[in-house]
Amino acid sequence: MQTTTSFNPGNAPDLLSGILSVEVRNEDKITEQDRLFCQNQQDMLYKTLDRIDRWYAIFKEEAEQYRAERNFSYDDNGKISMRDFYSLRNGKDDYSHNEFKPFDVLNDLVDKNHNANSNFANRIIAYFNRTYNVSVPEQRINEKTLRMGFRPVYGTYVDAVIEHLGGKSFRETAVEELLARVAKVVKPSCWSKVKTELKKDKIVFPEIIRFDDFYLQYNKCQINYNYSGELETLCAGIAYGADDVLCGSSDMIIRFDRNNVSVNDWYDLTTTNAEQIRFYKNGRIDVKFKDSATAESCFKRLRLDEITLPEN
Helix, strand or coil: CECCCCCCCCCCCCHHHHHHCCCCCCCHHHHHHHHHHHHHHHHHHHHHHHHHHHHHHHHHHHHCCHHHHHCECCCCCEEEECCCCCCCCCCCCCCCCHHHCEEEEHHHHHHHHHHHHHHHHHHHHHHHHHCCCCCCCCCCCCCCCCCCCCCCHHHHHHHHHHHHHCCCHHHHHHHHHHHHHHHHCCCCCCCCCCCCCCCCCCCEECCCCCCCCHHHCCCCCCCCCCHHHHHHHHHHHHHHHHCCCCCCCHHHHHCCCCCCCCCCCEEEEECCCCCEHHHHHHCCEEEEEEHHHHHHHHHHCHHHHHHCCCCC
């Protein structure tokens, strides 16, 4: 781990001051594979930004010849601001209004500069979210203040990731966030009279999903689009609670089709300790484990024993 220590030049370093002045770089808290990904993204971004800047300089030079005529100015982000942007004749009787004017191109290049920077920021964040199953918020770049020629460094977004962890490891954070999502999905509604229950080798999850009313008319159970996330969260929770892994999703349900769900049969699962899952028309989902002890362990690991019904 690389550290930097600051001492007063010319004086013998004070041990306590030296310890307190040690600064651990956030970049040292990620793996070499993480760094390689981030550096590759940064290198590709810089190539694109160099091209954008080159064209911007060319068209800006072209635009300058119209400055006296058009009386325009540049915004902080490099866009051209002028009155009567599209009125190019200015009372002239010649044909200059048919000439190419670089103003739209310049402003489009500014937009492309912003989009490239935004893509970079969110690719870095998405990488860590995807790799470590955390939920670092999307980073927003202010398009009004982002100047042309700016070169971001990936460390800025690594800092945002590490700050999100709050001193915890990636896994600790991922587990906490997953448990919070599961708690939200299984929380009984204000009118509910049932809650998640442990029944021997099964856990019964009531009112988790809804099927699309239109397809139900034709006896086809298609999961309502708004409830797909609930199923994904439940599957992720089951994978963690049963097998202590953080890669669970509906993909672990063998031969499952969310657009045509069977409500009569059990589906097999790819997880080791959770063996089967079953869906019901009323939105209930049952999960069967290899034995009662495993079911109880999952129930407690997901803190489902802490669920209470709303008070009337």
